[in-house]
Amino acid sequence: MSCHNTVVLETRHAGRQIIKNGNAIRTVDNVSYAFNKAHIYNLIGPSGAGKSSLLRLLNRLDEPTEGEVRFFDKPLAEYPPTELRRMVSMLFQTPYLFPGTVRDNLQFCCCDLTDDKIGQLLTRVGLDESFAGKDADDLSGGERQRVAIARALSLEPEVLLLDEPTASLDPTSSQTIEDLILRLSEELCLTTIIVTHHPNQALRLGGETLFLVKGRLVETGKTEKVLKDPETELARKYINRELR
Amino acid sequence: MIETGYMQVLAAAALAVLAIVLAKVKAIPVGKEIAFGTVRSFVQLVAVGYALEFIFNTKSFWLVALSVAVMTVVGAYTAAQRAKHFTGGFFIALISISAGSLVTLGLMLALRIITPEARYIIPLAGMIISNTMNAGAVTFDRISSDLKDHRLAVETALALGKTWRQASLRFYRNAVKAGMISILNFMKTVGIVALPGAMTGMILAGASPLEAVLIQVIVGYMLISSVSIASILAGEMAIRRFFNAAEQFVG
Ligand SMILES: Nc1ncnc2c1ncn2[C@@H]1O[C@H](COP(=O)(O)OP(=O)(O)OP(=O)(O)O)[C@@H](O)[C@H]1O
Numbered sequence: 001m002s003c004h005n006t007v008v009l010e011t012r013h014a015g016r017q018i019i020k021n022g023n024a025i026r027t028v029d030n031v032s033y034a035f036n037k038a039h040i041y042n043l044i045g046p047s048g049a050g051k052s053s054l055l056r057l058l059n060r061l062d063e064p065t066e067g068e069v070r071f072f073d074k075p076l077a078e079y080p081p082t083e084l085r086r087m088v089s090m091l092f093q094t095p096y097l098f099p100g101t102v103r104d105n106l107q108f109c110c111c112d113l114t115d116d117k118i119g120q121l122l123t124r125v126g127l128d129e130s131f132a133g134k135d136a137d138d139l140s141g142g143e144r145q146r147v148a149i150a151r152a153l154s155l156e157p158e159v160l161l162l163d164e165p166t167a168s169l170d171p172t173s174s175q176t177i178e179d180l181i182l183r184l185s186e187e188l189c190l191t192t193i194i195v196t197h198h199p200n201q202a203l204r205l206g207g208e209t210l211f212l213v214k215g216r217l218v219e220t221g222k223t224e225k226v227l228k229d230p231e232t233e234l235a236r237k238y239i240n241r242e243l244r
Numbered sequence: 245m246i247e248t249g250y251m252q253v254l255a256a257a258a259l260a261v262l263a264i265v266l267a268k269v270k271a272i273p274v275g276k277e278i279a280f281g282t283v284r285s286f287v288q289l290v291a292v293g294y295a296l297e298f299i300f301n302t303k304s305f306w307l308v309a310l311s312v313a314v315m316t317v318v319g320a321y322t323a324a325q326r327a328k329h330f331t332g333g334f335f336i337a338l339i340s341i342s343a344g345s346l347v348t349l350g351l352m353l354a355l356r357i358i359t360p361e362a363r364y365i366i367p368l369a370g371m372i373i374s375n376t377m378n379a380g381a382v383t384f385d386r387i388s389s390d391l392k393d394h395r396l397a398v399e400t401a402l403a404l405g406k407t408w409r410q411a412s413l414r415f416y417r418n419a420v421k422a423g424m425i426s427i428l429n430f431m432k433t434v435g436i437v438a439l440p441g442a443m444t445g446m447i448l449a450g451a452s453p454l455e456a457v458l459i460q461v462i463v464g465y466m467l468i469s470s471v472s473i474a475s476i477l478a479g480e481m482a483i484r485r486f487f488n489a490a491e492q493f494v495g
């Protein structure tokens with residue numbers, strides 16, 4: 001498979017406004033950006049910046065109220081939502097596992113998944129194959145997170161949207177996930193958009209970084225550049241605070 | 245109890261007074277409510293008694309239809325109070341309750357279990373409407389709270405490419421079952437834990453116990469059918485309110 005630089009996902013002046021108790025809240029504001037195939041994108045920004053809200057627009061869990069989102073140069077609305085979400089797979093900030101075993105969860109999307117394939121998925125996310133028979137309720141936070149990633153990968157998506165996937169993991173498990181992301185983008189040409197609170201994690205993943213504040217893209221560019229030599233005062237302050 | 249009249253009611257009111265005195269002595273703050281309830285239930289029921297006498301005597305189809313319609317609207321309004329986090333509860337309840345009543349009463353007429361007379365239609369419709377109203381309210385309540393509490397579960401399924409129906413199926417089923425649970429429990433315990441009101445009333449009024457029991461069995465079947473119809477319809481229509489055509493959770 002060739003991983004040439006095609007645009008996979010693109011937002012064009014995408015925005016979303018919600019009305020809550022009579023007040024208009026703009027969660028995403030005029031975001032225009034093109035995500036390239038097989039690249040890694042770090043989404044950083046303060047709490048409430050709209051990082052999760054932006055991810056939700058990318059697989060059409062929410063509808064933009066302004067602008068549009070395109071997947072392979074066609075508006076998202078032109079794809080059946082269920083098929084789109086199998087190609088643009090998303091992992092929530094707090095992973096949810098369905099009642100049942102790890103196997104049940106991995107077979108949730110494709111119920112004809114063989115034991116071999118299940119073993120592969122588990123090894124991929126750094127879990128032993130014996131986990132397949134475990135009850136989802138008995139897993140630790142980090143194990144749940146990894147099962148959820150494996151489940152998202154079972155769809156063999158084009159794009160993987162990860163909302164703080166290592167928030168509840170220890171450094172070793174975080175490393176496993178980071179390695180996995182790097183490997184997947186290389187081996188499977190997977191495009192990964194990952195929300196992270198750790199500038200150091202973004203640096204390890206490389207790729208591009210998007211700095212979001214109040215729903216708006218404040219700064220974008222090569223991760224090294226954005227994190228080590230930001231253009232804006234806002235980004236510099238935020239990064240220094242997070243690095244401490 | 246041979247001849248029941250206002251004198252007997254007045255005598256029975258002594259029982260309510262006894263309750264009030266007990267509440268006063270024990271300083272349980274319900275005295276006023278008991279007094280109010282005593283008067284209120286008397287006035288309401290006597291008014292209904294006169295209304296029913298009038299309707300039965302005039303034998304007007306339209307008057308029967310009107311009373312059933314009023315009961316249905318009030319029932320739908322009451323059930324709709326439990327429709328939280330979604331709109332259109334009143335119409336959903338109206339359709340569910342009406343369908344539950346019309347189908348079951350229609351079948352009972354067609355099967356010649358009852359004849360189209362006010363003395364059958366009105367009390368049976370009243371029982372159906374109050375039961376389907378409760379079923380609708382419970383179904384609404386369950387759907388609202390389950391979808392709100394399990395939003396993450398539903399959206400996880402949607403994010404993995406499931407349709408809204410697949411993503412919410414287990415909550416729909418649970419809600420419909422919850423709506424039917426009280427009539428199911430009733431059918432399980434009927435006659436053992438308590439004698440139903442309608443049956444007790446018939447026996448008090450002089451019917452033979454066996455006749456009363458047969459009527460009660462028919463009433464039970466009628467209620468399970470109408471409650472099933474109403475719960476399924478209420479659940480079906482309510483759950484749709486939480487999703488749109490783009491398989492998005494919009495509750
Ligand atoms: N359904 C909603 N109702 C009300 N406000 C919302 C809703 N969804 C998002 N918001 C608001 O939109 C803003 C962006 O939220 P979002 O969850 O996208 O931020 P975030 O960058 O992911 O934050 P965090 O790092 O804390 O996860 C916040 O101010 C949030 O309160």
Ligand SMILES: [Mg+2]
Nearest residue numbers: 051052093163
């Ligand atoms: Mg977030």
